[in-house]
Amino acid sequence: MKLVEVGTVAFDSIETPFGKRDKVVGGAATYISLAASFFVKESGLISVIGDDFPKDMLEEMDDKGIDQQGLQIRHGEKSFFWAGKYHFDMNTRDTLITDLNVLADFEPSVPEAYQNCDFLMLGNLAPSVQMSVVEQLPVRPKLVVLDTMNFWMDNTPDQLAEVLTKIDVLTINDEEARQLSGEYSLVKAARKIFTMGPKILIVKKGEHGALLFHEDRVFFAPALPLEDVVDPTGAGDTFAGGFIGYLASTRDLSFDNMKRAVIVGSAMASFACEKFGPERLLDLTKAEIDERVREFISLTEVEIQLVG
């Protein structure tokens, strides 16, 4: 298996200024694996669900090459459930309910077929779970990407610090980069975070785009100004899935290719915002993705002849 993704597969109840949806399918690994499936024929999913999770969604994921040997199904138990409400500005949200359910005592087990993976995406989860997956791999993958959030910085900083030493790419938002590093300047934050383990930092800024830092280089990926952001849930995970899926499909880890992967991830994330839950990722075509990537590129295209 070239690519393995770890994260939640869950239910979300979401309220945005555009409406409300109860118990739609969600979870970081759902968005990651769906986004990546447009770039890799097959990937391996490590997660846990209860037997309340819809069979047809699992079949749809299977059809998209998302292997489920690493997905534990606990009978008589409930899947992880999150309910949240977005503010008018869509950049902030309140968590209303977090029911860990099956996630409370999740111990991931890496199937044999996943153990030689070249690309590992550690979606947002308890750092100890992310670490457990890393430790089960006999050979270090070519690229390990980790997504996390302020919750783990606040509550399990030591475990987070430990898993950070095992990864290549960290994706967090700007507030989190500042919190993790204690530096306001993102340039300084990146430099500090590089001393913690990651060689590459991606700062996700939602409607303001994303920044890619590597050594002294920086790349600024725009966000597409959208008519309507219907539901930003999963946009960050979709970004990560597009990013690692593109890298896994091209097998090129140069900075130039990372830049392309950030654009592809941003394009995928823009689709995720157009409908509630992962709906838009289910009916998306490769042609639409190419067209969107083109839009992203033309968004910043400019030529200047300098006189000086």
Place this chain on the structure above:
Amino acid sequence: MKLVEVGTVAFDSIETPFGKRDKVVGGAATYISLAASFFVKESGLISVIGDDFPKDMLEEMDDKGIDQQGLQIRHGEKSFFWAGKYHFDMNTRDTLITDLNVLADFEPSVPEAYQNCDFLMLGNLAPSVQMSVVEQLPVRPKLVVLDTMNFWMDNTPDQLAEVLTKIDVLTINDEEARQLSGEYSLVKAARKIFTMGPKILIVKKGEHGALLFHEDRVFFAPALPLEDVVDPTGAGDTFAGGFIGYLASTRDLSFDNMKRAVIVGSAMASFACEKFGPERLLDLTKAEIDERVREFISLTEVEIQLVG
């Protein structure tokens, strides 16, 4: 006179996490005219000061080709004074003092030598003052750019609406674009604002860059992640000065050239943040500007071969 700029010439007291400066030279037209002076040999300044304003600064501006026939000097009166304190995030600030002084009853008078100007920059000021300048011009300039802020949207919405019908380009920040249009989506906000007069909208987003909207086209200019933002005061005005200065020097009002002007304006604004007040604009060289513009361009440069 090819380019005329209107706005405050004033004193600022500024406190940021990097320090404090009392009564440094400031004002929208100061930043605008200094930034534009790197691109046009001569421009005309319309403003008002008291006799407390430093003579050496006026001489320095004169050396840079900033004509002062339109600058009223009121003897025995004080220049406009603003004091503010930036929060740790540098994106928000509190106004501590606003002493209008000479600005309270400012009636701009457009010197004859300015009346045939092709480019007019209306810096942030009471809309009635901006309007008075427009009305004194016998021929409409080729391009009128207006900068304003939420204060005028709150307090003089009718005068603002009137002057908006007379301009080509509006520059405001994202919050203000949302307030003015009543639309959260910036795409929709731009469309609404186009019905109010402006044909072009530039949304300044500080550390998140800038968006240029024209008809159905949009361009996203990045902001350079800086090691330290020492003082963002005047960054928006410096942007506007670089933008209109570049346009006036190239005399090309195509969308492609507007994109270039936004990059140039962004580069100029990044310099303004490096030191307190307009200090950095005084010792800046053309070579530094070219180098910075190059950095801005490489910040978003990416090439993707689409397979699909």
